Amino acid sequence: MPALPQSAPPAASADAPRQRYGSALSLLASLFFMWGFITVINNTLLPHLRSVFVLDYTRTTLIESVWFIAYFVASIPSAKLIERIGYQKAIVVGLLGMAVGAAMMVPAAMLTSYPLVLTALFVIASGITLLQVAANPYVAVIGPPETGSARLNLVQAFNSLGTTLAPLFAGYLILGRSKSGTAGTDVVLTQAERYADAQSVILPYVIVAIALVLLALVMGRVKLPAIGQATQRSSREERKKLSLWSHRNLVFGVPAIFIYLIAEIGVANLFINFVSQPTIAAITHEEASRYLAILWGGMMVGRFLGSVLMRRFPAEHVLAAFSIGAFVVMLITTFAHGPVAMWSLIAVGFFHSIMFPTIFTLGIKGLGPLTEEGSGLLIMAIAGGALVIVQGWLADTFGLQWSFLLTAACEIYVLFYALWGSKATNALPDQHVE
Template identity: 40%
Template sequence: MALASPTTVKIPASSAGKTMLLPFILVTSLFFFWGFVHNLDPILIPHLRKAFRLSNLQASLVDSAVFIAYFLLALPAGFVMRKFGYKSGILIGLILFAVGSFLFIPAANTREYIFFLGALFVIACGLTFLETAANPYATVLGPESSATQRLNLAQSFNGLAALVAPMIGGKMIFSGTDYTDAQLAAMTDQARNAYLQSEADSVKLPYLILGIVILLVAILIWVTKMPDTKEEGSKDGSGNPLHAFKHRHLTWAVIAQFFYVGAQVCVSSFFIVIAMKAANIKETVASYYLGLGYGLAFMGGRFAGTFLMKYIAPAKLLTIYSLINVLLSLVAIFAEGMITVYALIGIAFFMSIMFPTIFSLGIKDLGKDTKLGSSLIVMSIVGGALLPPVLGYIADLTKNIQYGYSIPLVCFVVVAYFGWKGHKIRTA
């Protein structure tokens, strides 16, 4: 499957064969790290909701702070990639990632919710650079015919992060103690402040460790010789978003990715909340279901999807998986008890291939618009900022978190259409 025309990107001949392996391993590690920090957000949402006594709508601003950065930084990140290459973009992303992680320490010390949102925004700025670079970079580090499978393989390590991050985060962040508003009101001011401060402080260590690891990865990539793409001059309007949107399949990919990311964030971010409400389990137990259940299903789905794409066209598989998730969303909305939790785990399995598949189908045959198309698809991740607050609003309005999952249901309908017809290449 050709993702870019031969004139768009050029990998040096000396980079062929085994010299591609180390760069691909390093790039693949980035998928794990940004997956790790993203899958800490479902831990942060119920934790900060408890520490700051937030509503569902207020807690959803965690997602908004993260994914609004993708919208604001995607085009600048794409410009950096076109001007200086993928490696420079990756290094900028890793530095911002580390700085944002370290900002969790002063945020916890001040115990101000807005500072946590600011730290998350800085991290997300770094992730925007990483995803804008790493997704197309993975597709060109090897034969064009296996680009979609290679991107899904790299994204599988994003799934591995979905497995381990909730368990590690839940272990390090959750205290296992949750007081009601009445119990807090009955405490002395000193005892209440001590409890809330301890809840805020519990995020310091995991994010400090994460920031140090990310800096070490940045140093390793900096000293490693990596192939880079060279974009040749263009006279066809490349660099103009309106010109890029002449590709109808790119337009539909941007729409589909907006709704897919919104669905994924809604399902994962409120997983613990809905598990606690629908199945009446504790937050620590719910975090293990999020990791061993949701995370393992997501990771397994990535590997299974990569295998199945050898026999089923990626677009067709995307359509089938989306329709299955429409049915599972109905179960999550109307079922009771652990069936609801199992439905969410099933959704994780079937949505695991959606991001990389939409991405690779969307940038197929874009020619010199490939890097700009990549930026536009990454910009569409803003769906993760806008749709979770809608879920939170519905949950607060109806007093039922499950009704909010009508939002992912609608999202999967849109993705199914992209897999069915929207992905077909049409150029205006």
């Protein structure tokens, strides 16, 4: 069982002014932005690499699976690293690790090496995992527990800002400068054209690497709030009397995160290939990347709206409504054609918006001194995105459009969690900082 370290989640002492938390959240919003930006670059990278390496859908989605396997592999080591060197230094290490992975894309492109691409993406994702392990529970414990979902949705909206801008950035610098991105879907590239296309990833990843190093320098120099006693882990003797598995909201919340990630990542990674089809929108990959930006923009709008709604309505009720909406639009995507299918798939971004931050905060509700351990399990569940390869296999076997029935099935589990699984049992006094 993963346990977050004593130095995470961070919080200020009880008598510290609220403004310090506001400043810290504003700074950490840049981290949410950056890892959202880098993660979604993959959505435009996948159709590009599919053409460069002549991959089927299964091997294309394997690229994303490697990315999310990093969450499972790196979660526990990340927690141990934070415990050893401290929260702030660990953030710097995570950012520099991401910069190293981005720089590795340069030799991967020059050598046109599929294994090296997978390695580089794994390194980047491991750095993001280090940031995720601490940042999400940090936001959740600042302030009253009942508004934790609203706070996390608000900060995650800046993550969505990054995901909205990333397709435009990568669409212009990768797809817009490559033969595969500007040609039709039926064009077969020559060996020389595939090699030339591979080089188009160098500039954007160099820019990303430089930005990450600069952000690491900033994070290394600022002073984040000190850790208060309110969020310290309970003693080992006290913990022996408690069990994570007695909390229904966590037990069902871990698979909820896992299953939701299958839905989100499957939609995002297959979006460009789907809408480019002659029976849907019949557009180039470069043009499709602009519509992908609208999908992520809908997620940003949904998180801002969700933050407002959850201050008036119970978070689980809002989650239930959004999951029903996601289920409906995924059925339309599966059975409709033309622009209707495209816009229904775009709409799912809005309905997916609140799911991760809301499930996360509902999952740790009532865990009291077990909050850190529960948070670790929920972060590890992000590895569910690795199972996007299952949707790749379904696309190869039954057709790309039919594969979205898997997404619809995932929405049903989220609805189940909202209506029943999220109800806390054996709730302990929540730990938070006022």
